[in-house]
Amino acid sequence: MHRSAPRLSRILACAAVPVMLVVAGCSSDSGDEKDTASASPSATATEPSPEPVKFAELPDACTSIGKKTIGSLVPKAKPKGGTAGTSSDTVTRGSCSWHGLDDNGVKGSQYRWLDVGFTRFTSDQSLGSGAERAEAEYTKQVAKARASEDAKKVAAAPADGIGEEATAVTYDLNKTDEDFKYATIVARTGNVVVTLTYNGAGYAGAKTPSGADILKGAQKAAKEAVGAVGGEDPGDAGTSSAKPSAPASKKASDEPDEKTDGKTADKTDEKDGEKADD
Numbered sequence: 001m002h003r004s005a006p007r008l009s010r011i012l013a014c015a016a017v018p019v020m021l022v023v024a025g026c027s028s029d030s031g032d033e034k035d036t037a038s039a040s041p042s043a044t045a046t047e048p049s050p051e052p053v054k055f056a057e058l059p060d061a062c063t064s065i066g067k068k069t070i071g072s073l074v075p076k077a078k079p080k081g082g083t084a085g086t087s088s089d090t091v092t093r094g095s096c097s098w099h100g101l102d103d104n105g106v107k108g109s110q111y112r113w114l115d116v117g118f119t120r121f122t123s124d125q126s127l128g129s130g131a132e133r134a135e136a137e138y139t140k141q142v143a144k145a146r147a148s149e150d151a152k153k154v155a156a157a158p159a160d161g162i163g164e165e166a167t168a169v170t171y172d173l174n175k176t177d178e179d180f181k182y183a184t185i186v187a188r189t190g191n192v193v194v195t196l197t198y199n200g201a202g203y204a205g206a207k208t209p210s211g212a213d214i215l216k217g218a219q220k221a222a223k224e225a226v227g228a229v230g231g232e233d234p235g236d237a238g239t240s241s242a243k244p245s246a247p248a249s250k251k252a253s254d255e256p257d258e259k260t261d262g263k264t265a266d267k268t269d270e271k272d273g274e275k276a277d278d
Contacts, residue, residue: 050123053130054190055229058118061085061096064228065116065221073198073217074112075102085117094118101203108206111178114217116196116225123191130191138165138188141195145169145184159219163189163226170215173199179208183215185222192229196222 062082070077077100085095097115104110121133128136146156151171159166166187173180178201187194198218200209224234 048125050125051129051131053121053123055120055192057091058094058120058192059228059231061094061116061118064096064118064225064234065114066224066234069221069224069234070098070114073221074098074100074114075110076100092120092122104206108202108204110200110206110209111203112198112200114196114198114221116194116221118225118229119193119195121191121193134188134191134193137193138186141186141193142167142169145186145195145197148173148182148184150174151182159185159187159222162219162223163187163194166222166226168215168219170211172211175201178203181209181211181214183211183218185218187222187226189226189229194222194225194229196225 062084077098082096082098087093095117099113102110119137121130123130127133146154146169148171151173154171156167156169159168162185166185169184171182173182180199180201182199184197196218198214198221200214202208228234
């Protein structure tokens with residue numbers, strides 16, 4: 001009876017040894033898994049940064065075209081400083097418009113409209129670089145201008161000397177029983193797209209402006225607007241007044257809303273044209 005107690009103790013001690021070894025073995029395996037995970041290339045790799053953009057901001061649309069140019073293209077412009085378009089993000093989108101009626105009494109009146117819109121794109125790893133996205137928008141805006149509703153005699157041609165690439169779209173449009181001449185310039189510079197529309201008509205028997213004059217005016221204004229993106233003074237085109245913009249990093253959610261494309265000429269122009277006889 002007295003010998004059974006030591007024997008039982010020895011049996012329990014021997015039985016405990018394998019359990020301890022098993023526990024130690026599990027603990028060691030867990031540590032190896034952690035070390036392997038931390039050393040995995042996928043855990044330490046970082047995604048490449050989006051390509052830097054050329055322009056990190058946009059100019060003030062209402063001052064992007066010189067006062068002298070506005071005065072010559074839109075006589076008696078209202079308001080003189082232009083009407084700024086609404087935008088929730090002025091770093092991405094901006095626009096401005098001017099309209100004026102030069103009343104010559106019994107000789108009739110001349111009506112003019114000018115608007116300019118800017119759209120800036122950022123680089124995004126999944127959507128492409130800012131310049132690539134701007135190229136796609138440029139193509140889209142050219143197609144949109146060529147497909148203007150009820151337009152006649154539509155023609156498109158390269159507009160040399162305006163940005164990195166530019167297209168001039170001209171057409172005729174009859175509104176409020178008057179014949180309007182239109183010219184739209186779509187240009188791209190870096191990651192920014194500039195869309196400018198200039199149009200005019202003669203009222204109360206006044207002569208309709210020539211398509212050549214409307215196109216020439218649109219090209220002059222567009223060149224100043226594109227220059228303003230790069231910091232040029234619109235009053236003295238070709239003279240830089242600002243340092244190159246530092247690259248900006250924005251999220252994909254900053255992509256401009258296609259529902260407000262900055263080109264307001266068609267809708268507002270019709271409204272203003274109806275009031276021109278007043």
